[in-house]
Amino acid sequence: MAAAIGALTLRATRAGLYDRLTSGVEGVDATTYPVLSGLDRIGPATATRLAEAIGMDRTVTTRYATRLQEAGLIARRPDPSDARATRLALTADGERAVLALRDAMQSFLAEEMATWPPGEAATFALHLERLTEALAYPDTSRTS
Template sequence: MRVLCTYDRVVTTPTERIAVAFGALLLRGNRAHLYDRLTADVDGVDSTTYPVLSGLARTGPTTASRLADLVGLDRTVTTRYASRLEKAGLVARAADADDRRATRLSLTDEGRRAVAALRAGLEAILAEALETSSPEEVEVFARMLERLRDALLPG
């Protein structure tokens, strides 16, 4: 068994080990590293704009304010990144029918192709990371991760 150490204690129980690993994956620097790998071959997207494009792909057309809440960025930052994605031809803006002060963001056809490439890249990275695991282990891990997601996410 691999024993992990944090800055203040030794971690040995399965729950502690999961918490440490999960926390490490969530660190901004580690996410940025993953985003850099994902976006390296996708034109118009980088590690800063990736969360906006990915979030928009998950929500469908929405306002910058709603998207900012989803991806955990300030609205002005989200708007700035959406402008960069729009300039790259990946995002389109239109008046919001529900709120005339708001602008609705949506993916363009090129944006949908970029998202498909990013998702394929993520699957390749995960397949590489899991290549020493058996298909059965990967299936169990997938089910456990889905249950964890369902238990931790709202609604």
């Protein structure tokens, strides 16, 4: 299992998944996907906060955000809590792109799991959620 999780978290594995998901979504590619997806998950944020959330260097996050801004998918707006800072936010086109990416992910998962025995996908999803929670919140005691 450790080897499978290691393979799943490899940059090459993620890039392959992102390539598949972004195919046909205008303005997004495997490199900009984490920025767009991360911004959808955490909401409007500074590049520093977004970079922390997605595990990417701030300068790289800013560069990819600029590409997404040029594609009309995100906008830079003044930060209401700090006049010196700028927040990144999805535009309406960005929200539509995220929906297309989420649909692509759903289709990919459904296609891959279509041959699994009945109930196995649901069991896998339950255990994957538990594992993800343990990784995201390692210091929290849980009763599951």
